[in-house]
Amino acid sequence: MKRSLAIQPSAPPGNSPETAEAAPKTLAEATYWRLRSDIVWGKLPPGSPLRSDELRAAYDVGISPLREALSRLAVEQLVTTVGQRGFRVAPITAADVLDVMETRLVIEREALTRSIKAGDLSWETNLVASFHSLSRLPIPHGPGNAAESWARHHRNFHMALLAACGSDWQLRLAGLLFDQAERYSMVRALKVSAPKLTRDTISEHKQILDAALARNSKAAVAALEKHYRATTKQVLAALQLSSAS
Amino acid sequence: MKRSLAIQPSAPPGNSPETAEAAPKTLAEATYWRLRSDIVWGKLPPGSPLRSDELRAAYDVGISPLREALSRLAVEQLVTTVGQRGFRVAPITAADVLDVMETRLVIEREALTRSIKAGDLSWETNLVASFHSLSRLPIPHGPGNAAESWARHHRNFHMALLAACGSDWQLRLAGLLFDQAERYSMVRALKVSAPKLTRDTISEHKQILDAALARNSKAAVAALEKHYRATTKQVLAALQLSSAS
DNA sequence: TCGCTCATTAATTTGGAAATTTTATATGAC
DNA sequence: GTCATATAAAATTTCCAAATTAATGAGCGA
Numbered sequence: 001m002k003r004s005l006a007i008q009p010s011a012p013p014g015n016s017p018e019t020a021e022a023a024p025k026t027l028a029e030a031t032y033w034r035l036r037s038d039i040v041w042g043k044l045p046p047g048s049p050l051r052s053d054e055l056r057a058a059y060d061v062g063i064s065p066l067r068e069a070l071s072r073l074a075v076e077q078l079v080t081t082v083g084q085r086g087f088r089v090a091p092i093t094a095a096d097v098l099d100v101m102e103t104r105l106v107i108e109r110e111a112l113t114r115s116i117k118a119g120d121l122s123w124e125t126n127l128v129a130s131f132h133s134l135s136r137l138p139i140p141h142g143p144g145n146a147a148e149s150w151a152r153h154h155r156n157f158h159m160a161l162l163a164a165c166g167s168d169w170q171l172r173l174a175g176l177l178f179d180q181a182e183r184y185s186m187v188r189a190l191k192v193s194a195p196k197l198t199r200d201t202i203s204e205h206k207q208i209l210d211a212a213l214a215r216n217s218k219a220a221v222a223a224l225e226k227h228y229r230a231t232t233k234q235v236l237a238a239l240q241l242s243s244a245s
Numbered sequence: 246m247k248r249s250l251a252i253q254p255s256a257p258p259g260n261s262p263e264t265a266e267a268a269p270k271t272l273a274e275a276t277y278w279r280l281r282s283d284i285v286w287g288k289l290p291p292g293s294p295l296r297s298d299e300l301r302a303a304y305d306v307g308i309s310p311l312r313e314a315l316s317r318l319a320v321e322q323l324v325t326t327v328g329q330r331g332f333r334v335a336p337i338t339a340a341d342v343l344d345v346m347e348t349r350l351v352i353e354r355e356a357l358t359r360s361i362k363a364g365d366l367s368w369e370t371n372l373v374a375s376f377h378s379l380s381r382l383p384i385p386h387g388p389g390n391a392a393e394s395w396a397r398h399h400r401n402f403h404m405a406l407l408a409a410c411g412s413d414w415q416l417r418l419a420g421l422l423f424d425q426a427e428r429y430s431m432v433r434a435l436k437v438s439a440p441k442l443t444r445d446t447i448s449e450h451k452q453i454l455d456a457a458l459a460r461n462s463k464a465a466v467a468a469l470e471k472h473y474r475a476t477t478k479q480v481l482a483a484l485q486l487s488s489a490s
Numbered sequence: 491t492c493g494c495t496c497a498t499t500a501a502t503t504t505g506g507a508a509a510t511t512t513t514a515t516a517t518g519a520c
Numbered sequence: 521g522t523c524a525t526a527t528a529a530a531a532t533t534t535c536c537a538a539a540t541t542a543a544t545g546a547g548c549g550a
Contacts, residue, residue, distance in 0.1 A: 025328030026503065028316070052532070062505040064309060067533085071273070071313045075320040077417075083270030084511050084532055096413075103352075103414040110351045168341075169348040172322075173418060270511095271533065297502070307535045312503085329502055329541050 009058045010034045010043070028065035032072050035059070039078050039089055040179050041148050042186030050079060050087040076176060078183070094239055097184050101232040104177045105225060111165040111174060112224060113217040119164035124213060130160040131209045135202050143186070151182060157205060161212060161224075185231065188238040199230060254303045255279045255288070273310035280304070280314050284323050284334055285424050286393050287431035295324060295332040321421060323428070339484055342429050346477040349422045350470060356410040356419060357469060358462040364409035369458060375402040376454045380447050388431070396427060402450060406457060406469075430476065433483035444475060 011034075024030040035055075038044045055066055070087045073079040081087045115123070134157045140147040155178055162174055204227045211220035256279075269275040280300075283289045300311055315332045318324040326332045360368070379402045385392040400423055407419055449472045456465035 028503080053530095056505095062503095063533090064312070064504050064506095067309070067313055068316045068503095071316050072320045075317045085513095086532060099412050099414050103412055103418070106355045106415070107348075107351060167344050167348055169344050169422070170351070173348070177414070273533080308503090309534055309536090313533095330543095331502060 008043070010037050026065070027061055028068040031059055031061050031065050032069035035069050036073060036078065036179075037148075039073065040182050040186070041151065042143065042183065044089050046089050046183070046187070047091040048089050050089065052086070077180070092184060092187060092239065094236055096180075097232060097235050097239065100177055100180045100184070101228055104174065104181060105228055107170055107174050107177070108162060108224060109221050111162040111167065111170040112212070112220055114165040114167070114170075115162050116164075116212055116215055116217040116220060118166055119212075123160075123164040126163065127157075127160045127209065127212065130157040131205060134205065139201065151185075155179075155182070161208065161220075181231070184235045184239075187242065188235050199234070201227075204230065253288070255282050271310070272306055273313040276304055276306050276310050277314035277317050281318060281323065281424075282393075284318065285427050285431070286396065287388065287428065289334050291334050291428070291432070292336040293334050295334065297331070322425070337429060337432060337484065339481055341425075342477060342480050342484065345422055345425045345429070346473055349419065349426060350473055352415055352419050352422070353407060353469060354466050356407040356412065356415040357457070357465055359410040359412070359415075360407050361409075361457055361460055361462045361465060363411055364457075368405075368409040371408065372402075372405045372454065372457065375405040376450060379450065384446065396430075400424075400427070406453065406465075426476070429480045429484075432487065433480050444479070446472075449475065 024033060035044075044050070050070060052063055052066060056063060059066070070079055070081070074081045074087065078090055079087050080090045119127075130153070134150075134153040137150050137153055138146070140150050155175075158178060159171070159175060162171060165171065204223070207223040208220055208227060211217075211223055269278060280289070289295070295315065297308055297311060301308060304311070315324055315326070319326045319332065323335055324332050325335050364372075375398070379395075379398040382395050382398055383391070385395050400420075403423060404416070404420060407416060410416065449468070452468040453465055453472060456462075456468055
C-alpha cells in the first residue's frame, strides 16, 4: 500500500471571516488557493514532490483541476516542473532569498514613496487599522493556526502601506514577492527554536508606520529596508543551520 | 455550421533557428508558447474570446493541455478568466499602458545599473551582437513574419542590456513586462499607418548601447527612460485613434 | 410592450480511462 | 564486478465523455 501524503491539506474554503477575498468559482481555482497556502505556509516543504495521485487523494479533486492549479503555481515559481517528470515544491536557496528580498526592495521603495505621496484619509485609516491588529496579535512561536493568522495580518499591513501607490502592477508584483519571501520565513519558523528570535518586529513595523503617517517617505523607505534586511539576515542564518543538520 | 477561429494559429514548433529556447517537452507547454506568441504578437486581438472548442480545432490539441496553457497565461495577465465564463485575451486600457511602462522603468533602472557595473566581456560581446543584428534588420511596416522577427531581436537587445544584473527575479519580471508592452506596441503597429512612425528607434537604441559600453549607468538609464517614454507616448496616441474609430 | 419564469441550448468544467514517457529492476555479456 | 540492454512498473500527460453552469429565447401574464 502506498503511503499517502504526510500532510493535512488545508480545508476547502469555508471562508474564514478575516479574509475577504473573492470566493473561488471553480474547483481548479479553489485547489489553486489551497495548494498555494500549503506551500507558502510551509505545510508542503520546499523540494517535496507533488505526485498527482497523492494530491488527488489528499485534496479530493480530479486530475484536471489539479494540473491546472499546479500549472498556475509553476508560473509563480512556487512549484517547479520539468518536462514529463512532474511537479515539485520549488526548492529554496540562499541566492533566492537574497534575490527576492532585494527585488522586493526595488519595487517597494517606489511603491511606498508613491503611496505616501498619494495616500488619502482612507489609506491612512486602513493602514492604522492593519497595524493595530498586527501589533495586538501575539507573535507565534512555531507553526500552527496562530502563525498563519499572524502572517496574514503581517501581509495585510505591508500591502496596506503600498495600497495607494496607484500602480496595479507594482502591487501585484509586491504581493507575488511577498509570498515568495513568506515561504522563506516559514523555513525559519519551522527550523529555528523560538528563543533565537529576539528581534522587536513590532517596533520595526511601528517605525515604518510612523514615517508613513508623517508623510516622510525617505524615513519610511529607510525603515522598510532595515526591516527587510533584518529578516533576510535571519532567514539566511536559519537556512545555514538547517542545511548543516 | 460554426464559424471557426479567424486566425491562422502559429505553427507547432519546428524550431526556427534564431530562437534558441528550450524545446517544450509537453503538449501543454508547446500550446502555451504558441498561444502566448499569438497573443503577444497580436494575432489574437485584445478582448477576443478564447472558446475551448474553437481553440481545440485551431491548434489541434485536446482540452486538457489547452486549459493548462490558458491557466498559465491567466497568471501572467495575458488572458483573463471569469468564474465559469471562460477565457478571453486580456483587454488593453490606457491606464495599463502607463502602469506597465512605468513599472518596467522601476525594475530596469536597477537592473541596468547593476548590469553595467557587473558586466564582463561576454556580456559586452553579446550586447554588441544583439544591437548589430537589430540595427541591420529593416524596421517592419505592418504585421507579418518580418515584424515578429524584428520584435524578437528587439527583445533580445533589451534583455541583453540587463543580462548581467545578477538577479534572476529582476530578469524574469523585466521579461514579463516586456511582453505585456509588446502587446501594446502591436496594437500600434496594427492600427497606425506606417508613415506616422517617424521616430529614429535605431539611434535611441544606439544611445543606450553606447552609454552601457562606456559604463555610464546614469546616461544609460536616462536614454532608456527616453526610449520607453517615447514608446509610451506613441502607443497612447495609437490607442486613442483606435478607440475613436 | 414590458418584465418574469421556465425550458432549451451552448459553453465551461471535471473525472477517469488510455497513451506516452520516465524510472526501476533484472538479465546477460565482457 | 561493471556496463549495457531489455523488460517491467510507476508516473505523468492526454483525450474524451459526463456533469455542471451560464446564456438564450419562447411563452405568459400584467
